[in-house]
Amino acid sequence: MSGSTFSSTLTLAAGGVLVCAVAILWFASVRAVIQVVAVQGIALGMVAMVLGVHLHDPGLLAAAAVVLVVKGVVIPLLLSRASGGNFGSRESRPLVNVPASLVASAMLIALAMVTGRGVAKLVGSTAGALVPVGLATLLIGFLVMVARRRPTFQIVGLLMVDNGIALTAFLCTAGFPFLIELGVSFDVLLGVVVLMVFSQRLRTEFGDVDLDELQELHD
Amino acid sequence: MALEAILVLPLLGGAVIAVGRGHRSAAWVGVAANAGALIIGMATAVRVVRHGSISGAGGLLRADALSVFMVIVIGAISLLASWLGIRTMAREQEETSGLRARATVYAVLVQGFVACMLLAVLAANVGVLWVAVEATTIVTAFLVGHRRTRGSLEASWKYIVICSVGIGLAFLGTVLVYLAALHAGGHSADALNWTSLVAHAHRFNPSLMRLAFALLVLGYGTKVGLAPMHSWLPDAHSQAPAPVSALMSGVLLTVAFYAILRFKAVADLSLGPGFARTLLVIAALLSLAVAASLLITQRDYKRMLAYHSIEHMGLITLGAAAGIRLAIAAVLLHILGHGLAKSVLFLTSGEIMAVEGTSEIDGVRALLARRPALGGLFGMGLVALLGLPPFSLFTSELVMIRAEFAVGLGWAAVLAMVAMVVIFIAVVGHARHMLLGPSPAPASPSPPRWVAAPLIGGLAVCAGIGVFAWPLSGLLQAAARVVAT
Numbered sequence: 001m002s003g004s005t006f007s008s009t010l011t012l013a014a015g016g017v018l019v020c021a022v023a024i025l026w027f028a029s030v031r032a033v034i035q036v037v038a039v040q041g042i043a044l045g046m047v048a049m050v051l052g053v054h055l056h057d058p059g060l061l062a063a064a065a066v067v068l069v070v071k072g073v074v075i076p077l078l079l080s081r082a083s084g085g086n087f088g089s090r091e092s093r094p095l096v097n098v099p100a101s102l103v104a105s106a107m108l109i110a111l112a113m114v115t116g117r118g119v120a121k122l123v124g125s126t127a128g129a130l131v132p133v134g135l136a137t138l139l140i141g142f143l144v145m146v147a148r149r150r151p152t153f154q155i156v157g158l159l160m161v162d163n164g165i166a167l168t169a170f171l172c173t174a175g176f177p178f179l180i181e182l183g184v185s186f187d188v189l190l191g192v193v194v195l196m197v198f199s200q201r202l203r204t205e206f207g208d209v210d211l212d213e214l215q216e217l218h219d
Numbered sequence: 220m221a222l223e224a225i226l227v228l229p230l231l232g233g234a235v236i237a238v239g240r241g242h243r244s245a246a247w248v249g250v251a252a253n254a255g256a257l258i259i260g261m262a263t264a265v266r267v268v269r270h271g272s273i274s275g276a277g278g279l280l281r282a283d284a285l286s287v288f289m290v291i292v293i294g295a296i297s298l299l300a301s302w303l304g305i306r307t308m309a310r311e312q313e314e315t316s317g318l319r320a321r322a323t324v325y326a327v328l329v330q331g332f333v334a335c336m337l338l339a340v341l342a343a344n345v346g347v348l349w350v351a352v353e354a355t356t357i358v359t360a361f362l363v364g365h366r367r368t369r370g371s372l373e374a375s376w377k378y379i380v381i382c383s384v385g386i387g388l389a390f391l392g393t394v395l396v397y398l399a400a401l402h403a404g405g406h407s408a409d410a411l412n413w414t415s416l417v418a419h420a421h422r423f424n425p426s427l428m429r430l431a432f433a434l435l436v437l438g439y440g441t442k443v444g445l446a447p448m449h450s451w452l453p454d455a456h457s458q459a460p461a462p463v464s465a466l467m468s469g470v471l472l473t474v475a476f477y478a479i480l481r482f483k484a485v486a487d488l489s490l491g492p493g494f495a496r497t498l499l500v501i502a503a504l505l506s507l508a509v510a511a512s513l514l515i516t517q518r519d520y521k522r523m524l525a526y527h528s529i530e531h532m533g534l535i536t537l538g539a540a541a542g543i544r545l546a547i548a549a550v551l552l553h554i555l556g557h558g559l560a561k562s563v564l565f566l567t568s569g570e571i572m573a574v575e576g577t578s579e580i581d582g583v584r585a586l587l588a589r590r591p592a593l594g595g596l597f598g599m600g601l602v603a604l605l606g607l608p609p610f611s612l613f614t615s616e617l618v619m620i621r622a623e624f625a626v627g628l629g630w631a632a633v634l635a636m637v638a639m640v641v642i643f644i645a646v647v648g649h650a651r652h653m654l655l656g657p658s659p660a661p662a663s664p665s666p667p668r669w670v671a672a673p674l675i676g677g678l679a680v681c682a683g684i685g686v687f688a689w690p691l692s693g694l695l696q697a698a699a700r701v702v703a704t
Contacts, residue, residue, distance in 0.1 A: 118430070142384070162387055165388075165391045172395070176346055176411075180346035183350035184349075190357045191383050194360050205369055211376070217454045
């Protein structure tokens with residue numbers, strides 16, 4: 001892969017991750033959000049794949065395959081099964097409304113640019129210049145977690161945080177040694193599965209609730 | 220082989236429980252397996268203190284004095300918890316009218332939980348350490364939600380969401396450390412190995428390392444229960460079955476703290492002691508303030524114990540901030556003492572809750588007169604936890620305070636002591652309500668001897684190591700040398 005093709009495909013893929021993050025703020029339906037987060041997972045896998053091809057690193061290519069399968073296919077499928085039949089459900093009363101979330105996301109991206117500059121300089125190259133994109137995705141994931149109240153949205157927010165961290169990791173260090181990468185993906189998958197099990201239990205126990213209606217425990 | 224055996228034994232115990240479908244004798248095999256891990260851990264400790272660190276599983280596992288010390292803590296408390304877990308399983312079977320499936324799942328998960336913690340402290344690589352700590356979150360989420368009440372569901376949701384975010388930040392911190400290590404000339408395969416980190420730390424990029432360490436403290440600190448990321452802790456600890464609370468409070472928090480200790484050593488080598496000290500002092504004092512203010516108005520005795528854990532995590536964080544060898548040795552002794560006393564208290568509170576049917580402080584009266592054994596255990600446990608002699612927490616708190624004065628953190632130690640006095644008064648007030656008073660009826664029968672024995676044993680060991688530090692002193696000093704500045 002020539003230098004310029006490499007840097008433009010890498011930028012495209014990493015940009016895709018961030019675009020998906022902002023898009024998730026835009027949508028209110030559970031179905032749309034699950035689809036967008038699947039696309040985000042695929043874009044993340046593409047980042048790893050482009051880097052792997054460029055660096056001729058088989059371990060990274062294997063990691064890319066794991067990311068594509070786990071985050072692009074398995075987790076979204078599980079998520080849509082967990083919210084099965086409940087696709088009509090929407091985030092009707094978010095704590096922060098859509099326009100305000102979009103403004104906030106712009107500010108978070110600016111913040112990521114500022115804080116990521118130091119790391120970017122140290123890594124150098126095209127990959128390093130994209131590190132703020134990973135941090136921005138992470139911060140927008142946090143925003144989704146605090147601003148939305150449906151259980152599925154909180155799981156999606158957590159996935160976004162995780163994708164942002166994974167993107168930063170790929171860009172900074174071209175991935176961990178494969179064994180650790182595998183362990184990390186496995187943990188993330190299990191974590192999401194556990195959350196989905198609990199969101200189902202929450203639904204059978206409390207009915208179709210928003211998370212801030214959980215008020216059993218307090219001091 | 221010893222390290223592999225330590226990891227495999229609890230898993231084997233879990234397998235036997237699964238095959239035996241939660242039968243009582245299978246559960247005892249699980250207890251024996253944990254005891255075996257503890258004994259091998261002690262034998263390994265002797266070897267490590269004499270001959271230095273050992274590794275296993277093709278370099279994936281490594282045990283220095285700090286690791287084996289943590290293995291002993293985990294082993295001792297998992298022995299207590301799985302022993303009393305048999306009681307929990309029996310009650311569960313009564314509730315589900317003889318169905319053993321849920322009790323089996325419970326016991327198998329507990330064994331898996333113990334194995335994950337052991338892996339965390341025996342991992343040679345800080346990436347594997349991260350994977351193991353994250354795995355504990357996943358396993359314990361099911362254990363916290365085990366009772367499937369509304370409260371426990373809410374607690375486990377909060378627990379897994381907050382801790383996943385925290386542990387995600389710790390992962391980002393680990394990535395940055397890895398980046399720093401690669402830039403300092405480490406090889407990708409072993410750059411995250413502890414030995415390689417320590418060897419190259421002085422060449423790590425300082426600004427990167429500052430960001431990394433801040434993220435690591437924030438991330439693993441969430442799991443330790445340090446303020447302001449503590450909000451999951453009282454909910455999870457009060458809702459989980461008693462043996463699980465004992466394991467979480469007694470060891471899981473300190474396993475996460477172990478990760479901070481390791482990274483602090485790396486940060487100190489690359490940045491000098493000032494940066495880590497500032498961060499840890501802030502986290503410690505905040506935690507102490509939160510614990511003190513919320514303990515005063517506490518109405519639930521399991522939550523009271525949970526906030527008490529936040530206090531003790533604050534104390535050891537302050538001790539770690541001091542960072543000299545004396546301080547670290549005291550921190551480690553405190554980890555063991557707190558683990559023993561707190562797990563005995565949680566296990567006793569499980570018994571109290573089972574017979575009294577409430578976890579409200581107001582719902583329990585005159586316990587010493589009505590149920591002398593349970594009341595006595597609960598009272599003695601609190602005496603230990605409040606740092607009174609002869610228990611080892613007295614010694615370790617005293618030494619930590621001395622070390623803090625020695626490095627110029629005297630002001631922080633004074634603030635900590637103020638918080639400790641407030642907590643002392645608050646807890647004694649609550650305990651007086653629960654324990655003292657005339658009994659309306661004659662004393663009820665005590666719990667069976669096999670239930671009381673491990674609890675008394677735990678407190679006896681806690682007192683023993685307070686009075687005779689000698690069996691541990693060599694190990695403590697060797698462990699402190701690993702990470703002290």
